[in-house]
Amino acid sequence: MYLTLKLKKNFDYSHQIEIGKSIFSHTREVIENEFNPDKCIIITDENVFKIYKQKIKKELTGNSKHFHIYVIPADEKSKSQKTRDFLENEITKLRLSRDSMLIAIGGGVVGDITGFLASTLLRGIKYINVPTTIIAQVDSSIGGKTAINTKYAKNLIGTFHYPSFVLIDTDFLQTLDMDEYLNGISEIIKTSLVGLENTFSFLEKNYKSVLEKNENVLLKLIKDCVSFKSKIVMIDPTEKNWRKILNFGHTVGHALESLSGYRIKHGFAIAEGMITESYIAFVTNGLSEVDLLRIQYLIDILNLDKKFRRKISFNKAYDKMLYDKKKIGNSLTFSLIKKIGLCSFNNKVNKHIIELAYRH
Template sequence: MATLTVELGERSYPILIEANLFNHPEVLTTHLTTKKVVVVTNDVVDTLYYPVVSQALKGYEVSKIVIPDGEQYKNLQIFEMVISKLLEMSAGRDTTLIALGGGVVGDLTGFVAASFQRGMPFIQIPTTLLSQVDSSVGGKTAVNHPLGKNMIGAFYQPKAVLIDTNSLTTLPDREFAAGMAEVIKYGVIYDADFFIWLEENQQSIKHKRIAALQYMIARCCAIKAEIVAIDERESGLRAILNLGHTFGHAIEAEKGYGIWLHGEAVSAGIVLASVVATKMNWLEASEFSRIESLLQAFDLPTVAPSDMAYDDFVRHMRHDKKVQDGQLFFVIPKGIGKAVVTNEISEEVLRAILS
């Protein structure tokens, strides 16, 4: 079992990664401090993994709340529904929420945990690649608004993140590929050696070989844990984790949440950010080619929607959380392994790229 720690003082918590984690009930129960447990999941994961998780919780008072599957359901209406269910169950601070599912379930459950009675404990059990390498770690919780993604939320850390890599065997190929966009992102922004490892281990990853998956997920979590420990609330360094997201969130909002998967939109966004970097002479053409090729190797889109114009992008990007004093800030790679947050991108450059 790979074990990492997100170092946040008294709010520190472990990330545990193993191929058969669901077969070890004690790994879950060790992190429970309440006898009441409510599992929040979606209607797909409910059938696949709720039975084994509920079996691991024998002796606890366990309930579940099932939400629809899909990014379009990460909204205030579903948030209110979950709150109402908790009230009907007489849940309180003596109840632990368990987020069992992908990024939508994790983000929404975390926001509920942060908000309900001003805070209740919760545990992340991510079941998609994207949630395992990114959204389950770091305490960002949120729901979407029609005008912008993740606009309503809170920073709220879980008690633990428990990752069973076997859950990836039931993940559709498209969703696995979408998760790879976030994986590749870590190599681009922070770790050139990891980027090389991804280039050299494409086949092992595609065939979901356990050793490759465990190393890959652990490395992504380690990078994110290191960054979050330095900058928990995204006042500086943590912003580089948003490479591709300013463009990507605009695509998601414009096309409709769930039409483009989050990772697919991020992939196109990474390429757009890399085009900006080449135009500013921050990224060599050969490095751009390697980034684009690695994304394409995992069947990810590297071109934005053809029916989105400059004005479509800017309308949504104006709602980006990195906007300060009316200025747009972008995460841009400065070579593979390093990224910066900058407002130096001119309108002329943006129009040339997004037209």
């Protein structure tokens, strides 16, 4: 006997994203007014907690017994089975219910593991994301991807589980050290290259203010990027097609990041990936020489090109790229810009063009 369970019904994952300066205190209002959970479990990391402990107490938890705080090491290694086990054991001791809620306050590491826990605890509970790095504000908090790493590769175990609310307070970015800050700026450049021509021009005109962490400039950039990524996620939530454009710079970038043993930061690896992949786009996808030079200049002037690729032979980098999940059969596919602000995906590129661009 065969039965068909028709389960095509769409679930509603709609949620709000609030972006602004000095809005962290709204988190409490949102929790009380919109969700009214029986317990709130805050997950943060050591660095964030050290800087923001008082603020979290003053503007969010007060002395309420509803809130429980867990602080994990500030390290990519926290996206692990070990930290997951630890947190699951601690959190389930609290006897949570389907009305309990997790709150991530931190960068992408905290957001990814919190989202993942929320997707599996009691088969799924709500969580709020308060991202505190640029990468987390413009990228990891938007789009519902959650994950932990295995010893073989990053983000191999994960789910799509959307937050119930994302609160982006750009004040947090002022305490990032310069390396973390620029790491995130690279992500903003990438977003502008794949879809926001005006934002790219704005970056060119305002690069000095960007380096000075000008609050208004940052707020505009974060708003632009979040709006754009949100649109892409709404069109293609599970990365079947258009969401792939966000991978521009990532085929080469991921290979470099991985070959450095993750010693170079993601954003710097992606900056080098964007330089190489822009050259591929110049050769194969109609990118003009003027646009190519503008991209190289902006990345240089913001000091994002660490030239790590010069230390890695092309063959080594190419082997690594072949392991990239974006390959189809044995040829590599790239998301490639056509001009600043316009990108296409699933472009097959042959090895000798990649080599030409890599050595350029």
